[in-house]
Amino acid sequence: MKKHSKYLVTAALPYANSFIHTGHIAGAYLPPDIFVRYKRLNDEDVIFISGSDEHGTAIEMASIAENVTPREIIDRYHFANKKSFEDLGINFDIYSRTSNKIHHDTAQEFFLNIYNKNILVQKTDKQLFSEKENRFLADRFVTGTCPVCGYEEARGDECSNCGSNLSPLELINPRSKITGDIPVIKESTHYYFPLGDYQEKLEKWLDSKKGWKQNVMNYCKGWLKAGLRDRAVSRDLDWGVKIPVKGNEGKVIYVWFEAPMGYISATKELFIERNEPEKWKDYWMNEDTKLIHFIGKDNIVFHSLIFPATLMAHGGYILPDNVPANEFMNFEGEKQSKSKGTGVFVKDITAKFDPDVIRYTLASNMPENKDSEFVWKDLQVKNNSELAGILGNFINRTVVFTKNKFDNRIPEIKTIPETGNDILAFFKSQSEKLNELYDTFKFKDALLLTMDCVRAANKYFNDSEPWKVINTDKEKCGEIIRVCLELCHSIAILINPFLPFSSERILKILNVSDKDLKWNKIGKTILTAGNELGKNRILFPQIEDSEIEIQVQASSGGETVKTVSPQTGIITIEDFKKVSLKVAKVIECVPVPKSKKLLKLKLNLGTSEKQIVSGISEFYKPEDLIGKLVVVVDNLVPSKLMGVDSEGMLLAAKQNGELKIVTIDGDIQTGADVN
């Protein structure tokens, strides 16, 4: 029965306005890749889908902020992220993107289907409209004075000063963030999806689900308990999938509604590429297919309530069989966050370390049950003591022994020694235990069990003492080494889901094809006596302290410093000239509400003023700083910290938990260049 089911595995569509970081990988991409690889070793029918989510306000905002087209933004992140996945061996069958025509067609068909059934309801709201730009302004495009605290730069959805939730209509003196002009109030009609109508169906459906993770169920129950409400499915925006109904010019399908359909359009695209354009239905519309969504916890309600409801509304589609969401992976005690500039981008870490080492580190510490922690030191420790020490060493000692004592050829085996049979049987039984772990998404346990096999292999080598036996009985020694070589092959299979690159390298070293790279060959003898081994190579070179130190230092700059790429070395004067340093006087200084370390500073730079947010409140009180002359980076790309705009960076020295800001020795005019 199980044999005949198909698997349709999806990984969350990353939003194309930032680079993916290790937290994303550990939470939503490595787990499905491991799962899919395991299934493939078992010859199961599985396809693995993901792609970039490329519409919505945030991308349009980014494009305006950078004065480029949205297309430039999404291209930048789409291709970078696609490459990041490839570099890490996350092997999607297709990594598509929602800006593709096929996705627009699919989403519009979906919308029309539901629209034609009169499922959608229309509501009219007052919204701010910019006559200059001739369009409605999304919440985040509006800025104005907060009616609660009087802060003049409040956003349309939230005041970043006092934290109040706002509607753009409440703002005093609202302005367009793009052009600065004053918008007018205009009515706009939108379509809503009546999620509440599906409450009962969803509850019943969820009740029938066995084996879902507790955290996933909890999130859903929370929402159901609160009652599901209508959700707008259209928006006044340029950038997105147009509403395919007349009279809705300037409106697009709300991104939350359209994005998950990206899984469907990506599947269509995949089978068009494979010249089987109808075959996607065999997955999406086939009850024998198990649809599994791998996501992070932020996405739970979309994948286990909202998207299923829209699938129900359309009809004909299967619903997810499981949604194994993970928690988050933090970074050295902090959230991995774009706005805070903390975390490790995949593009940076893959430039420096072996993808399998990264995969191993992330997998062994996956946030399966609760938020977990990525620590640089861990990468070194895992590599040196586990990958190199246990795994790499076993392969290496076996291969080197074969080379030195058996002419680099696979020894004959007449009878397998009893202890050899034991270890092979142990491998087999472990592989059976692993089946259950993989099927229940317990990948951390699976990794431990996998490494147990390698440990046992080392023990077999030790206990058998081939280096002694070689002196008395070469044939028997050959049999021991032969068993070890067979174990190497089994290990190549066992580690394949986690360490695909190393798995391949082991096959190369053994000089065999991948035809026996099948789960049911674990613990089997498959090598051919007399065959010569391939060239040996060290699978996991030691990672030195210095290599890790560089990373730790590069990413410990605190909130105001972006994690830098792992690059060191000498720069030219031209490089340095790119940085504009100026003397500035602190004229105002207040803590950022709700933040732990942030101070908001208003600075006088002689001819101009600017606002900088700096993570120094643990070291300085606001009143200590007012009037001080400080040094700032004047031409840093602006960013937001805790929702507060920051237009530069304050220089400070930091060491061992101490921090001192850079000040000027004596009097000089503010705005003076520093070099």
Added chain:
RNA sequence: GCCGGGAUAGCUCAGCUGGUUAGAGCGUCGGAAUCAUAAUCCGUAGGUCGGGGGUUCAAGUCCCUCUCCCGGUACCA
């Protein structure tokens, strides 16, 4: 404020419906071994399971309460 989730050995984490001396990996310390990337193997030590109270023959596991962290959500007109 309300809802949910955390707080377990030096570090990173497991502990299902309550049940013998609380587990794993890594690290520490000691020993064995020397084929191997100073890599392996064996053994040892390490925790009043965030604090306090309660239910029970029995609680890390259930209940109450407090502290701290993390999400979500509301209000603050």
